[in-house]
Amino acid sequence: MTSRHQRTLGRRRLLFALGGTAAAVPAIAAVAPYALAGTPAGGAAPAAADSMPLTIVNDSGSFDNANVHVYIVGNRDGRQVRVTPDGTLAPIALADNGPDGFTDYAIGLSGGETRLSLPHMSGRIYVSLGAKLKFKAVTDGNGNAALQYPAGWVTSDPNHPVLHDCAEFTFNAAGMFCNTTMVDMFSVPLSIRLTGAEDQTTGQLRAGGRAAAFAAVRQVEEFARLVVDDTRIVAPGHGLDAGLFAKDYFAPSIDEVWSTYTARDLTVTTNAGTFTGRVRGERFTFDGPAQVSFAKPSTRDVLFCDGNLAAPNDGTTGPVAAVLGAGFNRSTLIGHPAQPTTDAAAFYRTDLTNHYAKAMHAAHEDGKAYGFAFDDVADFASYIQDPAPTGIRLTLTPFEG
Structure with missing residues (x-):
């Protein structure tokens, strides 16, 4: 795979996170994930199908299916959208907020594998464990309905107590471009298998990788405060904004x-x-x-x-x-x-280095991770793509062992 920094940068604007910075209210989601390319390397390719199978697998070993909630949210044709449990694409609507002021876009798991249909869109697949996430439908600056995304690294965010994480993707006529990400935080071990022209996997942790990552960050004095119990490790940029990381470290x-x-x-x-x-x-x-x-x-x-x-x-x-x-x-x-x-x-x-990113890479079987925004330079990110995808599989991998 050609390093994406070596390509024409189709979408190189860093989003500090779709959930915003250390503000009391998370920002409204805007466009595609961090550094997903819009076209494959090598030029034209057959157009990908309009939808493809998405399989969710719970191999966490720590949470049963009843305590796993999935959300597929993002953008298509300039609109903010979500995928419903039956696989259809629905626009975000203010009327979706319930009595508590938040939407309930959760998709539950069923049986050993949950099979869904994923349409063309760019966005994120969130998983939350033990409790549902609180997404709020609001009006954006253009008067359109939009979502406020979770900002789990912000203590005042309503999702801060919830164990959750996400994978990112862009799926369009050029193919599927997807990654696991630790750019904002690391919490839930996730892996992606993408089939099509190739059979590829990314995001798989080593045995004991989650615990090893928590321990590695905790043992570096300057980074130790980024570890939030056994819930998450906050990325140092967000830690800096929250007063948990030195502003002059580098x-x-x-x-x-x-x-x-x-x-x-x-x-x-x-x-x-x-x-x-x-x-x-x-x-x-x-x-x-x-x-x-x-x-x-x-x-x-x-x-x-x-x-x-x-x-x-x-x-x-x-x-x-x-x-x-x-x-x-x-x-x-x-x-x-x-x-x-x-x-x-x-x-x-x-x-004097980014010990958070170092720990993320060390925890993964293939040494690849998205520990900072341009971790894709020289192809060291947990990113895969396929111009003719036939299926994507997101697995919650074991927390232990």
Whole structure:
């Protein structure tokens, strides 16, 4: 698979999370998930069918089917929609809010496997365990009905006490593009199997991987407060916004990168070509297919790959920003002046690194995870795609063992 930072960036705007930042009320969902491509690598392909089978499997070992609730929500043709238990697509409606002020879009599980029909749309498949999620239908800025998504990392969010997680997807005529994600938090082990032109799986944890991830994050002093009991690990960017993570954590690393590349070149290779950069004045300026430059980022910019490391959908600045963001999070920029680094053995080798992302990768069988927004750089994200999909299977994998 061609690394997606090497492709034309069809949708490279980072959503800080469809559920928003550390606000009392989660934000309204907007567009597609974090970094899902809109077209497969290699050009044209046969159009995917209008719908395909979705199978939900509960192998959690900790919750029976009666305590597992599934939600399929997202966007199609500019409208916010949901999938009903019978597999039809329904628009979000204010009238769907019940007496408690929230919708009940839950789909229950039945038998050993629950089979549904998934139509063309972009969105998320949420699972909650032990209690239902509280999605609220509201009016967006254009006067249309929209959903407020769960923001489990926010203590004031009504879904904070609920054990839940999600997978992300875009399914359209170009195929299925999907991933498990830890960009906001990690809570419920999920894996995806996608069949079609190939048979692919992603998101499978190692035996004991969930407990190992919790332990690994808890043992690093600067990250320990991100662990919320045995419920979830909050991603450090959201932890920073909530006062649980140091706002200057990456400052020494950022300063070292700026100092190092004042005196020598850093090259960044993308699909547009090779960019060569040095720090000139206070900006990291790259020449090549186009001139792009970046002001010194903050720790928050590094964690969210935003702000001074924002990646516009322009084919030049965006891909370079994505590679720099990955290099900061993986702590490879100093030792590897040719980016992106493609050897996973070189990642997270310094004490000052993204220990949350490190733990997410270590917990997975194939070493792939979405631990930060541009973890897809050099294909290290828990992402798979197929231009001719025939079925998708989402499995709640064991919490233990």
